[in-house]
Amino acid sequence: MTGFSLPIQVIDLPGGKIWLVEDHSVPVVSLSWSWRGGAAPEPPGQEGATSLMAAMLGEGAGDLPARNFADALRDDAINLGFDGQRDGFEGSLRALRDALPAALRLARLAMVEPRFDNDAFERVRARALAGARQSLETPRGQASRAFWAGAYPTHSAGRPTGGTPESIAALTIPLLREAHDRQLRATGMLIGVSGAIDAASLRSMIPALFAGLPEGAPAEGPELPAFEHFPRRVVPMAFPQSTILFGQPGLAVDDPDWEAAQIMLRILGGGGFSSRLMQAVRVERGLTYGVSAGLDVLFGQAIISGGLATENGKVGEALDVIQAEWRRMSETGPTEAERDDAIAYLTGSQPLQFTDSRRISSTLLALQRNNRPLDWLSARPDRLNAISNAQLAALSKRMLKPDGLAVVVAGQPTGL
Template sequence: MIRFALTFCAAMAASVAHAAVDIKQVTSPGGINAWLVEEHGIPFTALEIRIRGGASLDLPGKRGATNLMMALIEEGAGDLDAQAFQTKREELAASYGFDTGDDVVAISAQFLTENREEAVALLRDALIEPRFDQSAVDRVREQVLSNIAGDAKSPNAIASAAFDAAAFGDHPYGSSLDGTVESVTALTRDDIVTAHANALTRDRLYVGAVGDITADELGTMLDDLLGDLPATGPALPADAEFALKGGTTVIPYDTPQSVALFGHAGIERDDPDYFAAYILNEALGAGGFESRLMQEVREKRGLTYGVSTFLVSKFHADLVLGQVASANATVAQAIDVIKAEWARMAQDGMTQEELDSVKTYLTGAYPLRFDGNADIAGILVGMQMIDLPPEYIVNRNDMLNAVTLDDVNRVARELLQPDNLHFVVVGQPEGLEADAAAGN
């Protein structure tokens, strides 16, 4: 009965995915491009907006400005202060989200058809006319500083910061988008206004919309919502050089369990071999309990509760990363096992059985991503940002299934670099020889 239920759910999800591929490419009268999936069964629309640049556009000495600015977007707009803005949003039963990434700022909105005009007008005020009242700046600044203080005591955050700094140096990727205590404390309201003008521009807009709205309605709505943003923004940063070589960095920290972040340079998302790399990574460390590293490090030796790997494709750098946590007495052994398995996968590759299993999982799981208007809108905007065509949704599983064992194993030899694998370990690891050491 359970197997039948799972099969039925997968079949239903697949039908949702196929229904979701009726993508309309919309251009507003003002020239704003968007992808739309109409779904009129429920009087509700989800809107996902991405603007390239993000925290990488922070000016020198102003690290954290974009992040703080985006956190202030709905803290008052137009004639409404922070409290009045939130009250109005709740009255409209609208939901807004604002976020900052290394390469993008993200705006999310969900609203009912009956309240669409007012909900969009309120969001427009937040994007075009944010108040940035000094009281709100001071309050939200304290929240950011609290997050920074928390990260300073988090072994995982310490490892990530050290890895990024060593890998990317002075590039924006080399420091936290939150900024430092010093940089955030020094930010002025004028800095926030400048970050807003730089980050929210029309020239790098990507929009996905799903729900109870037509193409004509969407075009008009986008012009009303986004048409008054600045036309262009500052230049994007150059690509980042990955500077880390193979080795180990140890950062002493008083904790009974060490954490390790490890990795090396990766593969671009538009590389013809990306699907092969994606399958390879699933087998190596992204596939949960079935992955090689989980089997070797946890199941066979009991050295960790979890170990995982992931492909990271940023706009200016690509990585293969992994993470593991183990007791101080055993983390050195865990790292040795990871290194050995990394080298074994690079040399011997996958088996046909592993390949078939991974393909079955990945093709079956894909339709489950299309679960709700907001999820689909996010997929649409993500596809645009990496230049995937609308038909990708239909063709994706066929392209994945077309990857052969020879493809995967060739990519394993080319992508996995055991000699360049660098570990940043935070804790008090026993018996671990470090190439570099730093205090926290």
């Protein structure tokens, strides 16, 4: 059995390499590029600097103030954006083929000559500050902050990527310039391209996109430590419902059992109404509207994380049911029918990732980031179908720790 195949071309450049899927059926080109780093190397007290800097790159560059820069993008129907993540920094653009030279010129201008005008900075910082404060007004926001801080108390992964109200309020334009100089460099980038362009054109056009950036690769921050289990935590909040987040260590993206873990977790918590957690927690007991669990990847590692919301008086029962399902999967593994259904879904849904050039360029970037070979996608169905139920049972026993789930509850739970 073969999977959906992308005809990937590899183009080597001095600063990195491009993975290209050429498709001239629609006159559109999408680019995605990234560096390692992101929020990881931010000094304590400067959380959110990289995220805010990313937002400022679209607020004017060179001799174009924010409004003129936005007009230039709109006039040529160019979509351009930047994103500061937990462990990396990403840029992306999408444009008609004829507008690609203008798109690349504006993207380079944003990266090499950002204006960081004070009025734009105050506006963008105010928006980020409002978002950070709003997130702390919800059980979900409070639970997320407590969960990650508990799992990684000494690492940047335990801090909010977008910053805290306190850290955002303390950010200044010079600190954003420091984040910019730390992150956007002439080497170390990965690039994915999809659409109506050939390799020769890319080879001549892309170097100009990064021309003028400082030499060298960006700082990557400290290595991710082991997930730290912590006792159950309750964050008191006056809400009629509590939000529950739970998790445990997972596995590395290059672990040989990576795809077996995807099958197992699809069955346990990622399959909508067909998942064991949804059946046990919602369908059979009506404790929540939705519950899910899956792999959350950061720094090349994945943890198993999940969550749900339920009435305050039902929190204890919901946690008992989740732990029981965790234990059942750990002790017995999935059934053959569950295995077959999960594999059918994972193979059947794979082509849906490639319905437009933006998804394809993002997928190319993710494949590179995870060090996947060129034939990873086409060979995936065969790899999935080769995974036996015995392998899934052994992985479940090794990986799932029902007594080792870290749990945060934000709300007013009763009976805990």
